Amino acid sequence: MKLGRITGTVVSTVKYEKYRGMKLLKVRQLDLNLNEVGEELVALDAANSGIGDIVLVNNDGGAAQMVFDDKTLIASVTICGVIDSFTCQGKTTHCHG
Amino acid sequence: MNIGRVVGTVVCSVKTPTLNGMKLMVVRQLVNGAEKGLVIASDGTRQAGIGDTVYMIGRAEAALMLSKEAPPPSDLTIAGIIDPETL
Numbered sequence: 001m002k003l004g005r006i007t008g009t010v011v012s013t014v015k016y017e018k019y020r021g022m023k024l025l026k027v028r029q030l031d032l033n034l035n036e037v038g039e040e041l042v043a044l045d046a047a048n049s050g051i052g053d054i055v056l057v058n059n060d061g062g063a064a065q066m067v068f069d070d071k072t073l074i075a076s077v078t079i080c081g082v083i084d085s086f087t088c089q090g091k092t093t094h095c096h097g
Numbered sequence: 098m099n100i101g102r103v104v105g106t107v108v109c110s111v112k113t114p115t116l117n118g119m120k121l122m123v124v125r126q127l128v129n130g131a132e133k134g135l136v137i138a139s140d141g142t143r144q145a146g147i148g149d150t151v152y153m154i155g156r157a158e159a160a161l162m163l164s165k166e167a168p169p170p171s172d173l174t175i176a177g178i179i180d181p182e183t184l
Binding site: 009010011012013014015016019024028039040041042043061072074075076077 | 098099100128129130141142144145152154155156158159161162176177178179180183
């Protein structure tokens, strides 16, 4: 699991048939100081998140299968939650405005 | 899923039988909008062409998109094409 920030949406007409009706978003990985690190990825949204949200990103293929209860769904990056706040080394960070 | 742009195709006569009929594309990786290295990906959509911006899954089980009965050995599979007007 990693922290990430939603940076955009992905509109895709031609796609893997199982993605029909699902939301694909661009997400940028964050460190615990909310600095952007790593590569911008396309993720399958399971948490109804939107642009600017700090989210919980799962980088495992099995996550989407569990969340959507479909053993044949293939996705390597899944957004599993929108983070309200987190505490690290005694410092609490609130993620909403 | 990583983002890239299709820049070419791979033609390969001698290959493992499960790869028969599969499209192999040369993809320029796009990391945060900047062009990076070239990779070879199989085309799970079967509709990607040169110039298309695509997203790819770097997992072996993504080969199930290509064929459920006999998944080919593919470590990078194109899962969809990003509509150009929305980039």
